[in-house]
Amino acid sequence: MDALGITVQQLLTQLVSFLILFFMLYKLAYGPIMGMLDSRAQKIKESLEAAETARLEAASSAERVEAEIAQARVEGQKIVVEARDAASKLREQEQGRARGEVESMLERARTEIAREKEAAVEEVRKEFAGLAITAAERIVEGTLDAESHSGLIDKVLEEGLSERKN
Amino acid sequence: MGKLLSSPKLLVIAIAAIVALLVSVGGGALGASFGLGFLGGPIPFISIPAERVAYIGSYPLLNSTIMFWFGGIILLFVAWRAGRNVKDVPSGWQNFMEAIYEFFSGTVDGVAGGGAKSGRRFLALVSTIFMVVVIINWVGILPGVGSVGRIETIDEWVHHHIHAVEEAERESHPDYSDKQIHQLALIHLLEEHGNDTFVAFDGNFIPLGQGEQARVPLHNIVTFTDKELDDLAKKVKNDEDVSDDPVYERIEHDIHEGVVKDVFTYDEGGSNETEYNFTGQTAGLLVPYLRGASTDINTTLAIAIVAMFTVQLWGFRALGVRGYGGKFLVNPIKQGPIATFVGILEAFGELTRTISFTFRLFGNMFAGEILLIAMAFLLPLIGIIPFMGLELFVGVIQAYIFAMLTLVFGVMAVASHGDHDSHAGGH
Numbered sequence: 001m002d003a004l005g006i007t008v009q010q011l012l013t014q015l016v017s018f019l020i021l022f023f024m025l026y027k028l029a030y031g032p033i034m035g036m037l038d039s040r041a042q043k044i045k046e047s048l049e050a051a052e053t054a055r056l057e058a059a060s061s062a063e064r065v066e067a068e069i070a071q072a073r074v075e076g077q078k079i080v081v082e083a084r085d086a087a088s089k090l091r092e093q094e095q096g097r098a099r100g101e102v103e104s105m106l107e108r109a110r111t112e113i114a115r116e117k118e119a120a121v122e123e124v125r126k127e128f129a130g131l132a133i134t135a136a137e138r139i140v141e142g143t144l145d146a147e148s149h150s151g152l153i154d155k156v157l158e159e160g161l162s163e164r165k166n
Numbered sequence: 167m168g169k170l171l172s173s174p175k176l177l178v179i180a181i182a183a184i185v186a187l188l189v190s191v192g193g194g195a196l197g198a199s200f201g202l203g204f205l206g207g208p209i210p211f212i213s214i215p216a217e218r219v220a221y222i223g224s225y226p227l228l229n230s231t232i233m234f235w236f237g238g239i240i241l242l243f244v245a246w247r248a249g250r251n252v253k254d255v256p257s258g259w260q261n262f263m264e265a266i267y268e269f270f271s272g273t274v275d276g277v278a279g280g281g282a283k284s285g286r287r288f289l290a291l292v293s294t295i296f297m298v299v300v301i302i303n304w305v306g307i308l309p310g311v312g313s314v315g316r317i318e319t320i321d322e323w324v325h326h327h328i329h330a331v332e333e334a335e336r337e338s339h340p341d342y343s344d345k346q347i348h349q350l351a352l353i354h355l356l357e358e359h360g361n362d363t364f365v366a367f368d369g370n371f372i373p374l375g376q377g378e379q380a381r382v383p384l385h386n387i388v389t390f391t392d393k394e395l396d397d398l399a400k401k402v403k404n405d406e407d408v409s410d411d412p413v414y415e416r417i418e419h420d421i422h423e424g425v426v427k428d429v430f431t432y433d434e435g436g437s438n439e440t441e442y443n444f445t446g447q448t449a450g451l452l453v454p455y456l457r458g459a460s461t462d463i464n465t466t467l468a469i470a471i472v473a474m475f476t477v478q479l480w481g482f483r484a485l486g487v488r489g490y491g492g493k494f495l496v497n498p499i500k501q502g503p504i505a506t507f508v509g510i511l512e513a514f515g516e517l518t519r520t521i522s523f524t525f526r527l528f529g530n531m532f533a534g535e536i537l538l539i540a541m542a543f544l545l546p547l548i549g550i551i552p553f554m555g556l557e558l559f560v561g562v563i564q565a566y567i568f569a570m571l572t573l574v575f576g577v578m579a580v581a582s583h584g585d586h587d588s589h590a591g592g593h
Binding site for chain 1 (some may be wrong): 213214215216225226228231234235238241242244245246248249250252253254260263264267268271289290291293294297298459462463464465467468469471472
């Protein structure tokens with residue numbers, strides 16, 4: 001023991017020194033640093049979990065939004081189609097109405113024209129007959145008696161008119 | 167080569183390196199054979215026990231203890247800086263300590279068998295052992311440690327060494343008086359250490375340039391012949407008072423004076439004998455003021471005791487007194503005499519581990535110190551550089567081995583006996 005220099009005094013010195021060093025290190029560094037490492041690990045674990053839930057939530061809400069968008073799109077298309085249908089129906093309706101009106105107006109105009117024409121013809125005939133009578137009167141004034149010859153004149157006029165008609 | 171010649175900077179460095187090498191070789195031990203050796207000092211006395219450098223009251227302060235405290239203070243300073251304000255986002259020293267603790271945290275969990283925090287109980291001691299051993303290894307190889315010191319005179323040397331011899335004499339001659347014991351011890355000390363060499367110097371500094379030759383054997387400092395010593399020893403044993411004997415008086419006077427008495431030849435082996443004349447110079451031994459703590463067995467033994475004691479504590483805490491004690495004390499009737507014998511071997515194993523811890527660290531670091539000294543003499547200036555690097559490496563490796571073995575022994579201690587048996591049964 002002596003040759004190696006081992007003495008109880010020095011051994012105790014080093015032993016106590018080492019133990020003091022151990023406890024001081026424990027107090028100064030080991031305790032605070034290991035506590036911090038553990039709490040940091042805990043924190044990291046928690047925030048990873050929170051991130052995972054947030055990610056899942058985001059994914060599900062994105063899905064929901066997408067479905068809603070798709071639904072809205074379908075609805076929009078439906079509305080467009082409906083609107084287009086309604087518009088075309090309306091147009092057809094309007095067109096039909098307009099056409100009917102035009103036709104009825106034409107019809108009215110035509111009957112009006114026909115009536116007017118008949119009236120005019122009647123008038124012309126009457127006028128013509130009068131004129132012819134007048135003319136004949138003048139020609140045959142005195143020789144002819146208006147009453148006895150008017151039948152004859154009417155017959156002539158009737159023939160003339162029907163000739164013109166044909 | 168062309169590149170070397172074209173660049174003046176490189177050329178200067180290369181020439182400086184070559185000059186340094188030549189100066190080292192010429193100034194070192196090799197040059198000393200050709201009469202150079204201008205950088206060689208006498209090789210310091212290599213002593214296994216650490217040396218006393220001062221007394222605090224009656225407590226002898228060893229040079230190794232100083233370095234242990236010095237390393238400890240550095241470590242505590244780093245720990246204080248690292249731990250005073252720990253933050254989740256580390257910076258500075260906290261980074262450093264965190265890296266060490268994280269590394270060992272992973273290691274202890276791995277060795278202890280997997281799960282998170284499974285090795286936490288070992289962590290504090292294992293990491294502390296590593297850090298303490300690294301720091302004392304590293305401060306131990308700082309320049310100046312082991313090479314700067316004071317001179318112990320012959321008088322002091324005799325004073326330190328005679329104690330052990332006196333103890334031995336007292337045991338073999340219990341009937342002798344204290345004076346007889348002292349005189350006999352002195353005679354035996356001279357007989358035993360007559361060829362030990364001491365350094366001759368001018369009283370202040372150990373000279374550079376004398377190299378190996380500046381070592382003077384003790385019998386050229388304290389003059390005596392074997393016959394004179396024999397006669398003196400006979401007289402002392404015959405109960406004669408030799409205090410006034412001229413030979414004894416001359417020996418005491420020489421020891422007190424401690425100077426080289428005459429010209430001597432230093433045997434270098436073969437016919438190559440040279441005469442050296444250091445007559446009148448003081449002789450003594452270099453006692454370094456500082457010495458690496460891990461080159462003192464007291465330190466390594468202290469750490470080994472703490473480690474192995476804690477291993478036993480872990481064992482008892484994990485398995486209980488019966489469970490852990492059952493590993494060593496086995497009932498020979500129940501489990502057979504072979505198991506009992508194995509148990510005794512296990513108990514001895516714990517003791518052996520303490521000793522192997524002690525000497526593994528001490529041996530490596532002490533050898534490293536001697537290696538550095540040897541290189542400083544073989545190739546002064548530059549020879550020490552690669553070995554300094556090697557010693558830094560060895561310092562870490564030894565600390566790691568110490569820490570990991572503590573961990574492994576701890577894990578073995580907490581493993582229950584049943585585990586061990588079922589494991590062995592599987593084979």
